[in-house]
Amino acid sequence: MNAIARTLASLVPPRVEPAAAQWLADALAACSRDREALLVAVAGAGRRLGRSPVELTPAERAGAREAGMEAPPDAWGVDECGRGALVLAGLTPRSPEQRKDLVADLFYRGEYRERQALLRVLAYLPEPEAHLEVAVEACRSSVQGVFEAIACENPYPARHFPETSFNQMVLKALFTGAAVARIAGLERRANADLARMAEGYASERRAASRPVPPDIDRILALGRRQA
Amino acid sequence: MKLFDPHIHMTSRTTDDYEAMARAGIVAVVEPAFWLGQPRTHPGTFEDYFLSLVGWERFRASQFGIRHFCTLALNPKEANNPGVASGVLELLPRYLEKDGVVAVGEVGFDDMTPAEERAFLAQLELARRFELPVLVHTPHRDKRRGTERSLALVREARFPERLVLIDHNTEETLPLVLDSGCWAAHSIYPHTKMDEPRMVALVTKYGPERILVNSAADWGVSDPLKVPKTAALMRESGLDEAVIETVFWRNPVAFFAQSGRLEDVAERPRIDQARLFEGSSVLRGGQSPVVER
Numbered sequence: 219m220n221a222i223a224r225t226l227a228s229l230v231p232p233r234v235e236p237a238a239a240q241w242l243a244d245a246l247a248a249c250s251r252d253r254e255a256l257l258v259a260v261a262g263a264g265r266r267l268g269r270s271p272v273e274l275t276p277a278e279r280a281g282a283r284e285a286g287m288e289a290p291p292d293a294w295g296v297d298e299c300g301r302g303a304l305v306l307a308g309l310t311p312r313s314p315e316q317r318k319d320l321v322a323d324l325f326y327r328g329e330y331r332e333r334q335a336l337l338r339v340l341a342y343l344p345e346p347e348a349h350l351e352v353a354v355e356a357c358r359s360s361v362q363g364v365f366e367a368i369a370c371e372n373p374y375p376a377r378h379f380p381e382t383s384f385n386q387m388v389l390k391a392l393f394t395g396a397a398v399a400r401i402a403g404l405e406r407r408a409n410a411d412l413a414r415m416a417e418g419y420a421s422e423r424r425a426a427s428r429p430v431p432p433d434i435d436r437i438l439a440l441g442r443r444q445a
Numbered sequence: 446m447k448l449f450d451p452h453i454h455m456t457s458r459t460t461d462d463y464e465a466m467a468r469a470g471i472v473a474v475v476e477p478a479f480w481l482g483q484p485r486t487h488p489g490t491f492e493d494y495f496l497s498l499v500g501w502e503r504f505r506a507s508q509f510g511i512r513h514f515c516t517l518a519l520n521p522k523e524a525n526n527p528g529v530a531s532g533v534l535e536l537l538p539r540y541l542e543k544d545g546v547v548a549v550g551e552v553g554f555d556d557m558t559p560a561e562e563r564a565f566l567a568q569l570e571l572a573r574r575f576e577l578p579v580l581v582h583t584p585h586r587d588k589r590r591g592t593e594r595s596l597a598l599v600r601e602a603r604f605p606e607r608l609v610l611i612d613h614n615t616e617e618t619l620p621l622v623l624d625s626g627c628w629a630a631h632s633i634y635p636h637t638k639m640d641e642p643r644m645v646a647l648v649t650k651y652g653p654e655r656i657l658v659n660s661a662a663d664w665g666v667s668d669p670l671k672v673p674k675t676a677a678l679m680r681e682s683g684l685d686e687a688v689i690e691t692v693f694w695r696n697p698v699a700f701f702a703q704s705g706r707l708e709d710v711a712e713r714p715r716i717d718q719a720r721l722f723e724g725s726s727v728l729r730g731g732q733s734p735v736v737e738r
């Protein structure tokens with residue numbers, strides 16, 4: 219198991235009953251060999267581990283960064299930590315083809331908390347760029363939780379999205395009220411075209427006598443700086 | 446009084462229905478997977494149907510303050526189609542494990558063929574493996590025989606009877622079911638199956654234990670308010686409030702809670718129509734969302 223899988227798995231036992239912790243340990247042991255065990259465990263993790271927010275201790279937060287997570291899993295539920303560990307442990311040892319196939323399978327055949335957990339760990343799989351299609355598709359979801367799982371506190375879009383997909387994602391954050399400050403790498407990826415799109419959105423809002431989201435100014439300022 | 450419709454096919458119903466149901470006091474529903482009026486041609490369409498039952502429909506119900514649970518299965522009619530039967534049985538394990546699934550169902554008999562019996566038995570085994578109760582459909586034709594065979598099959602498979610709900614009962618089948626340890630549901634329909642006055646008579650005669658009432662409303666002529674209407678007639682007929690509450694709330698909760706998955710059922714979901722799901726809101730342009738804080 220890689221360091222991030224181990225870290226995520228370690229967050230679960232202190233927050234669940236011993237039987238649930240054992241369930242996760244067994245599932246983690248089986249999931250890299252047995253495809254059905256992985257899929258069934260990911261499906262059942264919500265009910266078995268519960269969905270309460272993890273509320274990390276300072277030591278856990280530091281441990282997550284040390285393991286290589288760009289943002290600690292503060293916004294995750296216990297189920298998402300368990301599912302994230304299962305996905306990393308189950309997919310990392312497999313071939314690139316199997317991995318790509320499983321990522322698509324877990325996304326399209328998952329209910330929405332399963333999708334969230336997958337998206338949150340996508341950047342930490344080997345060759346993460348292979349899963350761009352699923353990551354971009356996730357941005358089209360209007361389940362806010364699914365959209366935020368890829369767009370917010372997630373290094374994947376800034377690292378791997380082409381400019382057009384990145385810009386669409388930022389615009390969607392403006393539309394849906396996700397704070398753009400939560401988008402990792404925004405400063406690095408801001409561009410003139412994004413500023414143009416944000417300005418267009420602001421002008422549409424003004425024409426309709428609707429309030430303009432304050433986050434737009436931040437996008438405009440960043441975009442001008444890049445231009 | 447909180448009401449529970451333990452069998453209704455909401456994918457076939459409108460948002461007006463959801464609003465009317467919530468107004469009439471329905472706070473929870475169970476939507477069994479069934480056939481869609483015409484035969485499906487490949488297992489993939491079952492898969493998307495299962496996904497919509499655990500995903501979009503669940504979300505849609507929550508937008509109107511109703512808790513949505515489902516049961517998943519290969520239904521009796523389509524168990525006869527070799528092009529889909531084995532493929533759907535292979536799909537089931539993963540989907541039975543998902544959130545919101547509170548039983549295996551509808552299984553049972555339609556034409557009473559060997560293929561239906563094989564699918565019924567295979568799904569009793571799945572229910573055992575996933576520790577789920579089972580919802581059993583009984584046939585329209587030769588109902589008494591179909592009910593007897595269903596009860597016999599459950600007994601032969603040594604499947605616990607307290608985990609079995611036999612559906613669509615009539616005056617002739619209810620005593621058989623009550624004599625077993627199974628639970629008995631009744632579908633109140635505008636023209637067929639069971640109606641409100643007959644249901645009042647049955648509860649008056651047999652009492653409320655292990656008896657459930659549903660609308661089984663779907664894409665056909667049916668009425669999603671049959672549960673509140675039947676409860677109202679029981680009240681007018683002078684049945685005890687405690688009896689009514691047992692039939693319309695305590696029994697469905699007790700039966701499906703055996704899954705261990707009937708989460709937050711006592712509490713209506715907070716309405717938040719500002720939330721969207723999979724690119725689609727239930728609202729159309731210009732409507733303002735209802736958001737309860």
